[in-house]
Amino acid sequence: MMRDSMNRYIGMLGIAAILCLALVAYGDSRIPVSTTSAQDMDADALTKAYVDGAMEYYADRGLGKTVEFYGNPLSWHGERYLIVADAGTHVLVSSPLIYLNGGGIDALVPGGQLGGEIDGATQQGHWFDAEGLNMLTGQREPARYFVVVEDGLAFMSLRFSGELDTPLPAPPTPTPEPDDDAITLAYVMDAIARYESDGLDATVAYYNSEESVQGERGLRIYDPESQTMLASGLFPLERGEDRLSFGTLVDLTKFFDGATAEAQWRDVVGHTRDFQDVPKRVVAILHDGLVFSSSHITLQENVAEATKHYVSRATAFYDENGLEATVEYYNSPESLEGNFYLFLIGADDIYVAHPIFPHLIGTDIKDVVGSDGQELGREIAQATGEGIWVEYLWPNPITRVEEQKTTWAIRHDGLIFASGYYTAGDEAFATPWKDADPREYTVDYVNRAIERYKRDGLKAMKAYYNSVASFEGQWYLFAMDENDIYIVHSLLPRLIGTDIKDMVGSDGFELGKEIAKATEEGIWVEYLWPHPVTLKEAPKLGYAVRHDGLIFASGYYPEVEDPEAYTKDYVQKAIEYYDREGLEATVAYYNSQDSVDGQWYLYLIDGTDGLGLVHPVISLTIGRDVRTLEGLIAGEPVGELIYDAPEEGYWIQFLFAHSQTSETLTRYIWAVRHDGLIFTSGYFNEE
Template sequence: MADGVVPARVGQPETILDTSGRSVDDVPAELRENGRIWLTYTFHNPATGVEQLKRTYLQLHDGLVFGSGYYILDSQVQAVTFSSVLQYEDKGKDAAIAAFDATPDEPLATYLFVVDPQTGTTLAQSVNPNLIGQVADWGAITEVLATQDIIDAISRGTGTWVAYNHINPVTSNEETKRTWLVMHDGLIFGSGYYSSNIPESDVIFAVSSTIRTYESNRADDAWIDVITFDEPITTDALYPFVINATSWTRLADGVVPARVGQPETILDTSSRSVTDVLDELEARGSVWVTYTFHNPAAGVEQIKRSYLQLHDGLVFGSGYYTLDYQVQSALQGHILEYERDGRTSALASVDIIPDEPFTTYLFVVDPQTGTTLAQNVNPNLIGQVADWGAITEVLATQDIIDAISRGTGTWVAYNHINPVTSNEETKRTWLVMHDGLIFGSGYYVSDILAPADLPP
């Protein structure tokens, strides 16, 4: 009935329970009994442009449900900075800075850093600088936001968010990073998360939800039918699967029911053996694995990163396809540049054609006229046919607008000339709307890595 961010959601069916593990019958019943309820689910974060884990409080009043929530990754990094400020207060400057500057054995993406804004000196950071290319966060931050603007924003006692590109010390890839900055005792404390932390957080939640489903439906093994559909489905959403840890066969599958009862294949292309993974599950309770697997939305094998958790002799899992998220993350980075630099400057930047063509190029379209305003690929390399023309041959413009005007994006598949191979290939593209324009970026079928190219 009302929405504080996206007016197009008004009048639409509510979707917050679609990924919550709670039913539409269950939640209203608890609201009627208790008057209020907390829920956890995945939902579009307008600040990052993608689905993220969100925790929301709902309260029943006068026959209406009022709600608001927070994104869990945001809250986690804010907690890191706040606890560090408390530690600074407790230990004093010298002892706290020395503690913050200790480098852990295993790098963390949400590491802390402390900066003297007057000199630009990083006084402490809890990550090996070799893992972030010797470029401290502060140097990357001040490339997108002036130091004085940051000080003005946070010197009033509140913090501020900033997004920028930086090397993730865990993946060694340059990713978009979202960081929370606060000022204390004349110093700036910061902690953030990288784009790859978002799907991993969502996947862990999906596995936890599946375990709750298992525990709630154990009688007569009803959980298997709850997780497994009667017919195969095509979906972009995270889906669960369950493996028997002893026989290494699939017991439940959220997409393809015919996989149930079959020998498990996820490790066939992973560089990890079944024994190795089971040993780690026994020792730690959970493990991440990377392998190639069928993407039901794309219809082909793709690199997938999955989280496995051992529970009650069963292995519960869910994962995400890495190319999908890389494209979504890169596109959101361009939208952040648009917000920071303004329309004219951002579109001019997009329209610069690189010396070497690449497949995941960006394009920006005015949906009212169908005009491609910018694209960073030579049009001669894609047969003079802009992506938008190919897209609207398979999906009507109004259907696209209806799908993305509610604040989320949509995937679309079509045939197009690959600027690198010069061949017509199937392309999968992510579209979002921002400031009345449609931003798009995608990948071609030849971008999907073969098993031999799979990272360890």
């Protein structure tokens, strides 16, 4: 008896300590209860008042704040605490059993009773009897619950009426804050509640605003029927039906297409607002034909588990569909999930699938050696039925730069199934060409292509350099056979099969015939050619070498020595053209390709209504309000800044995505207000 009393005393001291810590963290908050004095209420009335107060708190603050407050011991009222579950009977709040948050409601009371009671609950609420955890005694005891359903959520609390002989196993110490899954799920449920109360337009507008973003937690609203991203608070470029090929959005929409009314979770490699790769946990819920989704950053261990899960799904696919279907699927882009892709090795250690580097197919993995000399292929070939982890340097398909990779490889039915994730720090994102001499880098790029041809053969070389994986900044390879016929051109693949000698520039220069004069010593040729960012003609300096009868070539676009001065001069000439020729002629000329000068072109806006008048590169901006434009980072008010341009002009800097490689670039815009119009042009630099 004395020991039981002592245990109870210690338990109460522990609860008091938790409450003290919570008070320090939250300050002098007040627990929402009925306005009627607690002394005038019986136990049932006090329990109901506690639930009513929680619902008032929810109506006033929203679900996210409700989860935050009632997930803290400070919210307890004597023996009463709040439990909130969603329509799928997943626990959102239960601070004494916080480790169950995100799990099924029946984990609180085994036997399915709570789920059944929630299904029968109404807005008027009802009472029922079940077991519950009394935090004042640490015992599971008979309890009387009151439950109310509002906005698809079940709010309930309980009071106790006696003791049971069977004690509940001691729960972990309650923490002051709910876990990340619960917060993210609450954030999504709050969005669904807003949609129900305010309608689609208002909800989309809110979740496309910076106000809705909570750190790295933003909302996506996706319409599966039209395949349109209606809202994306963190990443504005995702919005719209024509943005589903941006970044890893294709992989995300695959996940969305499988969403149901019950929350679905997935661990992925995503990116932050400043576009650093991080492990993330994504939740998606299908509601009223729309997918509501959010995510939060997780620990690195989650990515390791996600990698193993990706590989296990591949082995299951093989078991169900056979080798031929597996090879076909995992050699296709449809198999990619963010940074995850599968490479499949046959029983003889020969590659049979690799969607990123198809030139490896047919080669022996044991022959693969890293740039640092690590015999990574031999290590992967040692995979067992239990699976192994291998760390090595490997090109990231997103950045195309070598980064540290951790791969999970498992031998299954004689085959090796493998995938991995990248663990690079910021230093891995430093592009080797950024500070290099462009002329020297061009020669080096071409020489490396020749070495690959000598090492891997013609077929493998063509496969690699006809893929975007071979891009290195503005550098890409174009190659011709012994008859000067294009066999490689990843930027303009339509040229493959044509004769380079027939290539003539817009200025009449027979650039193809000049390049065809390439020797084994190499030659340089200067000509006009589409830039890989703007796809508009710009001066290019090409280097071509004849080797083994083939021509290997690449080149670079010489930078203007003073791009700021060049930009200002371009804008000033446009203003002078307008003053001399008038608006109609200015619109006609600067909407033509004749006005484009490399990466420089005019974006002309009506200074009153903000509508675009001229844009020769992206015609969709004509007639669109410039103030709606945002940069790559959520909330970056690029359009507002352009619209506010003064007569003396100013510079605007923002991030945008490379049109071919999705690299993050910085664009610098010079904007000047003149005669009621806004004249702008700009240039870009690699970040």
